[in-house]
Amino acid sequence: MKPRDEHKIEQIFQATLVLVKEKGLAGITMSEIASAAKIATGTLYIYFESKEKLINDLFTRCRKTSAETYFKGYHTEQPFKDGLKIVWLNLFDFRIEHFEEAVFMDQCYHSPYITESTKELTKKLIQPLYKLVERGMEEKLLKKMDAFMLLIFIFSGLNEFVKHSFYSERKISKSSKEELFNLMWDGIKASS
Amino acid sequence: MKPRDEHKIEQIFQATLVLVKEKGLAGITMSEIASAAKIATGTLYIYFESKEKLINDLFTRCRKTSAETYFKGYHTEQPFKDGLKIVWLNLFDFRIEHFEEAVFMDQCYHSPYITESTKELTKKLIQPLYKLVERGMEEKLLKKMDAFMLLIFIFSGLNEFVKHSFYSERKISKSSKEELFNLMWDGIKASS
DNA sequence: TCCATAAATGAATAATTATTCATTTATTTG
DNA sequence: CAAATAAATGAATAATTATTCATTTATGGA
Numbered sequence: 001m002k003p004r005d006e007h008k009i010e011q012i013f014q015a016t017l018v019l020v021k022e023k024g025l026a027g028i029t030m031s032e033i034a035s036a037a038k039i040a041t042g043t044l045y046i047y048f049e050s051k052e053k054l055i056n057d058l059f060t061r062c063r064k065t066s067a068e069t070y071f072k073g074y075h076t077e078q079p080f081k082d083g084l085k086i087v088w089l090n091l092f093d094f095r096i097e098h099f100e101e102a103v104f105m106d107q108c109y110h111s112p113y114i115t116e117s118t119k120e121l122t123k124k125l126i127q128p129l130y131k132l133v134e135r136g137m138e139e140k141l142l143k144k145m146d147a148f149m150l151l152i153f154i155f156s157g158l159n160e161f162v163k164h165s166f167y168s169e170r171k172i173s174k175s176s177k178e179e180l181f182n183l184m185w186d187g188i189k190a191s192s
Numbered sequence: 193m194k195p196r197d198e199h200k201i202e203q204i205f206q207a208t209l210v211l212v213k214e215k216g217l218a219g220i221t222m223s224e225i226a227s228a229a230k231i232a233t234g235t236l237y238i239y240f241e242s243k244e245k246l247i248n249d250l251f252t253r254c255r256k257t258s259a260e261t262y263f264k265g266y267h268t269e270q271p272f273k274d275g276l277k278i279v280w281l282n283l284f285d286f287r288i289e290h291f292e293e294a295v296f297m298d299q300c301y302h303s304p305y306i307t308e309s310t311k312e313l314t315k316k317l318i319q320p321l322y323k324l325v326e327r328g329m330e331e332k333l334l335k336k337m338d339a340f341m342l343l344i345f346i347f348s349g350l351n352e353f354v355k356h357s358f359y360s361e362r363k364i365s366k367s368s369k370e371e372l373f374n375l376m377w378d379g380i381k382a383s384s
Numbered sequence: 385t386c387c388a389t390a391a392a393t394g395a396a397t398a399a400t401t402a403t404t405c406a407t408t409t410a411t412t413t414g
Numbered sequence: 415c416a417a418a419t420a421a422a423t424g425a426a427t428a429a430t431t432a433t434t435c436a437t438t439t440a441t442g443g444a
Contacts, residue, residue: 001419002411024303026218029401040423045403103302109359110212110295112219123360145371148362149353153375156352157345164344167301168315179337183345187379193389194441221431232393237433 009047011037013058017100025055025107055113062101067125069094080141084154085181087132091155092177095162102163126151142188150188157184201239203229205250209292217247217299247305254293259317261286272333276346277373279324283347284369287354294355318343334380342380349376 015036019028030051034041048054074086095102108114133151136142142150157180165172207228211220222243226233240246265278287294300306325343328334334342349372357364 001413002409002421004421021302024217024299026216026299027304030403031401041402042404042424043422046421049403051402107216107218107299107302110214110299111216143375146368148356148360149368149372149375152353152356153349153372156348160348160351161341161344164340168340170340176338176341180341180345183335183341183379185379186383187375187377191378193443194391194439196391222433223431233432234394234434235392238391243432 004046008037008039008043011039012044012047012054013061016054016058017104020104020107021100025104025111025113052113055108055111056115056118059105059108059114059118062098062105063122063125066094066098066101071128076135080136080139081185084132084136087129088154088158088181088184089177092158092162092180095158096172099162099166102159129155136188140190143190154184154188196238200229200231200235203231204236204239204246205253208246208250209296212296212299213292217296217303217305244305247300247303248307248310251297251300251306251310254290254297255314255317258286258290258293263320268327272328272331273377276324276328279321280346280350280373280376281369284350284354284372287350288364291354291358294351321347328380332382335382346376346380 012033016028016033019032019036030044031041033054034044037044044054048057069090070087072086072090074083074090076083078086109119129151130147133142133147133154137144137147137150161176161180162172164170204225208220208225211224211228222236223233225246226236229236236246240249261282262279264282266275266282268275270278301311321343322339325334325339325346329336329339329342353368353372354364356362
């Protein structure tokens, strides 16, 4: 018996991500995905029973990958600001290296492919980030305010900065990350 | 001769925006749009020669509407911070009141419907915002730095805040706008 | 009031695209 | 090395959806 080529799943995922970045969820067809992944259309259906399943599985994988990355290198023993910066830079770098995934997930969020329960799960993944923000407030290092707003403020800048840098084909330098972090930090830090 | 009901265009646009918010660009069909707009499928084609034309026209209209709103009430005679706040709040309120349009435009950006030249035009619309940011730096009220980054930082928070508030079905209070503006301002103001 | 004209309709058609399937190919194992 | 099995293929089919069109309806002007 011929075994499955598990590497094909990755090929299919990559092809889908690239196509969605280029033409959006609305613009992709199963045969295009197949040909971009260098396989036959029928083969696609050996690995994914339907288009909906393919999109959902890819969405789930993207979500997991990004969540695993956030807290790499973060420990609660670190001073708060250092820890925050590590997480913040993790997210920044992840956005850069996985730009297609961010575009894909954004598009999925308003789409007929993703089920409500899949969306619900996504919300849970930001729980650890809430904890982080709350720690900062408890240590009186951050302004005392609504955690939801603070959380969004902390990460919104990097999201949009990466997005618009890609659109305008700008390089993102190491120093620009520092600068943006400082902008954000000056906003959130407790006034002394 | 029976005249055209120009009000129908608005019905069609509204129906499209609502549907795209609910199911995304990938999920809408011409017959769905027609029935949501309470007209026959064929009638749609009296007003728009194709789906692509409909999407493009709506995109163009959304872009214009939003650009017209930004600077309402802003005058260069105002102190910089007051002027910035007016523009910033205009954008914030626009995002709230026209949430569907923001979702629609986001989705269009990665789609086969919008042409490159349409995208190019969009970039030009932020020129006045650049001017505003540069004014702030010249008056030494803002940190001296890359205008592109500063611009994105200023407006990213409100964008994401409105988006996530809608997703989580949170009300946005008057005071939360003030708070978010202050977060942002503390980030960008020149350190004294 | 009636005619001319274009809008409005929605079923029919054309195009597109998801999915299936008969056939071929590759791999494992006995 | 041959049989057994499942992957791989891509043309054929089924579904879906954009678009058209013959017919009906509504409106302004003669």
